[in-house]
Structure formats: C-alpha cells, structure tokens
Amino acid sequence: xxxxxxxxxxxxxxxxxxxxxxxxxxxxxxxxxxxxxxxxxxxxxxxxxxxxxxxxxxxxxxxxxxxxxxxxxxxxxxxxxxxxxxxxxxxxxxxxxxxxxxxxxxxxxxxxxxxxxxxxxxxxxxxxxxxxxxxxxxxxxxxxxxxxxxxxxxxxxxxxxxxxxxxxxx
Numbered sequence: 001x002x003x004x005x006x007x008x009x010x011x012x013x014x015x016x017x018x019x020x021x022x023x024x025x026x027x028x029x030x031x032x033x034x035x036x037x038x039x040x041x042x043x044x045x046x047x048x049x050x051x052x053x054x055x056x057x058x059x060x061x062x063x064x065x066x067x068x069x070x071x072x073x074x075x076x077x078x079x080x081x082x083x084x085x086x087x088x089x090x091x092x093x094x095x096x097x098x099x100x101x102x103x104x105x106x107x108x109x110x111x112x113x114x115x116x117x118x119x120x121x122x123x124x125x126x127x128x129x130x131x132x133x134x135x136x137x138x139x140x141x142x143x144x145x146x147x148x149x150x151x152x153x154x155x156x157x158x159x160x161x162x163x164x165x166x167x168x169x170x
Contacts, residue, residue: 036157037127040164045147046125050097053090054147056126058160062150064105065124069137072118074101083118085137088146105136124149127168129157 069085099120117136
C-alpha cells in the first residue's frame with residue numbers, strides 16, 4: 001500500500017525537478033543571449049589605430065581574423081620584427097602601414113595549401129564591442145571583403161545570424 005502511495009509523490013517530484021531544470025536552462029540561455037551581440041554575415045568593423053573602416057565578412061569557420069595585405073616586407077627596428085605592407089581603405093585606395101609582428105602562423109586554405117602569415121595585434125571595434133586581437137595579414141585581392149572576422153573576435157561575444165547583414169547598422 002505504501003509503495004503505491006509513494007508513486008504519485010515520486011512522479012510529482014520528477015515533474016517538479018524537470019520543470020526547474022527546464023526553467024533554469026531556459027533562463028540561463030536567455031541570459032547568454034542577452035549578454036551577446038547579434039550580428040549578421042557582413043558587418044562594419046573599425047580599426048581605430050590604423051584609421052581604417054571595413055565592411056567585413058563574418059566567418060565562424062576561420063580561427064583567426066584576417067586583413068588584406070600585399071607587398072609585405074620584414075623590417076627590423078630596435079631588434080624587433082616589424083612588417084611594412086600595403087592594404088586598402090574603404091574606397092580601395094592604397095594605404096601603407098608599418099606594424100610590429102606579434103607572431104607568424106601557418107594557415108591552410110580550403111584547398112589545403114599551407115602558407116606562412118604574419119600576425120599583428122590590433123584593436124578592432126564591431127558595434128559597441130572593442131577588443132585587441134591577433135590579425136593575420138593575407139592577400140585578399142580576389143576577395144569581395146578585405147577584412148574577415150574569425151572566431152578569435154567572435155567567441156563569447158557575438159551570435160551570428162547568417163540570414164542577415166549589417167545588423168549593427170550601415
């Protein structure tokens with residue numbers, strides 16, 4: 001008799017437990033969404049110290065953020081490695097830059113070809129979020145977007161809706 005009597009109570013406790021679990025999970029996910037910024041597949045980015053603004057392609061498959069760079073030359077200054085390179089501004093006009101090399105990366109493209117890329121550390125502003133991140137320099141001449149936002153900028157801060165563009169504004 002007592003065994004049958006406990007069944008509804010056990011069932012009741014399971015229902016309460018599942019409800020609480022669902023409620024906690026839903027609110028924590030909602031909280032996560034509240035703390036992250038929604039962006040689309042293309043957004044504006046500012047590189048304030050380089051005085052550059054770009055329409056950037058968001059690529060959650062890319063590990064590192066990438067900036068268009070050509071005519072890259074190593075330059076040593078005070079025993080430190082720098083790179084002199086050309087990039088383009090929003091109007092496609094050439095811009096000469098000199099930046100300290102943070103590191104180099106071996107990057108493989110979609111065809112599996114591995115290349116060495118110089119990596120610089122820069123402040124990047126997207127919407128209201130500004131972060132200092134590593135950016136690899138890459139010849140993006142044939143690409144529509146001269147700046148590619150990778151996971152090192154996205155992680156923990158942004159949610160990408162690939163069906164949209166310019167969620168942060170034009």
